[in-house]
Amino acid sequence: MYAAVVTSFDAPPHYSEHPEPVAQASEEVVVEVLAAGLHPRVRSQAAGSHYSSAGELPLVPGIDGVVRDPKGRIRYTILDDTVLGTMAERTVIDLRRSVVLPEGIDPVQVAAAVNPVMSSWVALRRRxxxxxxxxxxxxxxxxxxxxxxxxxxxxxxxxxxxxxxxxxxxxxxxxxxxxxxxxxxxxxxxxxxxxxxxxxxxxxxxxxxxxxxxxxxxxxxxxxxxxxxxxxxxxxxxxxxxxxxxxxxxxxxSGIGSVPGRDFVKELPKLATAVARGAFDVRARAVPLAEVEQVWAATAGLTDRVVLVP
Ligand SMILES: NC(=O)c1ccc[n+]([C@@H]2O[C@H](COP(=O)([O-])OP(=O)(O)OC[C@H]3O[C@@H](n4cnc5c(N)ncnc54)[C@H](OP(=O)(O)O)[C@@H]3O)[C@@H](O)[C@H]2O)c1
Missing domain, CATH: 3.40.50.720 (NAD(P)-binding Rossmann-like Domain)
Structure with missing residues (x-):
């Protein structure tokens, strides 16, 4: 498959071939990625500068996204710390860290919005x-x-x-x-x-x-x-x-650590449904995953949230 691959923390990811993902645990499944947001947290993940970075390379960035599961259902998912993120044609998710979305949603809008919405939603609910x-x-x-x-x-x-x-x-x-x-x-x-x-x-x-x-x-x-x-x-x-x-x-x-992962997940169903139903004003710009390298530098500081679409 193809993915955005980081081989050096000093350079943007490049679009290249990557081994197919394999599910390891019982709650894990391989999914098709539909949309993955290029959030600031993803930039720091790819630069090895986020507090959760383990410094492991190569790395496929992407901390969340909208995916299609093996039964054809559309889900929003958050990934645990992993070197195989969502900026790939396929990835592995833990079903417990995902939520099925309503029919007919726009994957790009959801992938753009959940991360920025979650920052204040979780803070006001949990902190x-x-x-x-x-x-x-x-x-x-x-x-x-x-x-x-x-x-x-x-x-x-x-x-x-x-x-x-x-x-x-x-x-x-x-x-x-x-x-x-x-x-x-x-x-x-x-x-x-x-x-x-x-x-x-x-x-x-x-x-x-x-x-x-x-x-x-x-x-x-x-x-x-x-x-x-x-x-x-x-x-x-x-x-x-x-x-x-x-x-x-x-x-x-408020962030991962001060709020346990399970509490983020508990907030997900209501939050993702609100986003999917259009409760928030979202500014998204869809970009083909193949253009990841060019878009990485060119769009830093842009108002619209870039969403990579495999
Ligand atoms: N803890 C969490 O759960 C969580 C979740 C999501 C995001 N975050 C964090 O929240 C922050 C914002 O995320 P975002 O998605 O809103 O990013 P964003 O869309 O890229 O927006 C960043 C904003 O920061 C402002 N900015 C940049 N440099 C600045 C400076 N030196 N002084 C004052 N303002 C400055 C910019 O304001 P201008 O309009 O003036 O350019 C820009 O509008 C990031 O640090 C991100 O990692 C945390």
Missing amino acids: VHFGRRKRVLVLGATGNAGRMAIQVAKRFGAAHVIAAGRDTARLAELRALGADETCTFDELSRAADVDVVIDYVWGEPTARAMEDMLTARTDRSAPLTWIEIGSVAGPTAPIPSAALRSTRLKIVG
């Missing part, structure tokens, strides 16, 4: 007690995951969602997705009184945001949960110690 009528700030709201976080927070009953980003043209589109307010990183004192922050940015901008927001908070004893989900601006952030003493700030993370 915070998210009662109704909460005020939420999405930090880094202009990317795929940030755009979905606005919609997920509203779906879960948020009273007010503030979307913050650095690109004012992209920010201007976010009210149409449900944002009540938008602001740049320099205007975050306006978001001082939120209950929950969904943070995709980290690095210097987050450290500055914390300082600006916490000093402007009306009631410093009101709980604020800061959920760290992505780190597009840097892996470390110099958080001032006073931030944790002077306000009721709690910093938590």
Whole structure:
């Protein structure tokens, strides 16, 4: 079969022949891949830089996707850490980490959307007690995951969602997705009184945001949960110690590890069905898998989520 194959962590994957997959365990089956998203996590997997990377090569990237199982059913699947991902004509899945999708769904839309939707869906379900009528700030709201976080927070009953980003043209589109307010990183004192922050940015901008927001908070004893989900601006952030003493700030993370794999899987049926039914505004760009090498570099930073189609 053909697959996207990484042979060096310094170079993009290339389209080449790869041995046929073989199922090893009783819950495993070989499936035909219909669509696999090129998420930031997949880029870091292929660069060997994700915290879960074991440094093994060669590697077929792809952490999730839409597949056809041997009985002809269409499924969304998440893969465990593996060197045989979804960017291939066929792969092996564990049926317990997949969900059957409704008839007639668009595989590209689903493959584009589930990963970015899941980031905030799982965080709000599993890392915070998210009662109704909460005020939420999405930090880094202009990317795929940030755009979905606005919609997920509203779906879960948020009273007010503030979307913050650095690109004012992209920010201007976010009210149409449900944002009540938008602001740049320099205007975050306006978001001082939120209950929950969904943070995709980290690095210097987050450290500055914390300082600006916490000093402007009306009631410093009101709980604020800061959920760290992505780190597009840097892996470390110099958080001032006073931030944790002077306000009721709690910093938590959400990702594989802080949320057990089984909890991600538990959220899948409702989440994937909502995506498949068109509950979220999805921007997807289908690209043939054969063009993986060219598309890898050319589309970094694109608003649309690239989805590779074997
Ligand atoms: N933990 C989880 O469960 C989970 C799941 C999914 C994603 N994530 C993580 O969440 C992050 C975002 O994912 P995504 O799918 O939204 O990616 P994306 O669609 O590529 O969007 C990334 C966004 O980051 C912004 N950005 C890039 N560099 C920046 C910087 N230096 N300062 C401020 N903003 C910057 C860009 O904003 P502009 O519009 O200004 O260019 C862009 O819109 C990634 O780190 C990803 O790995 C985590």
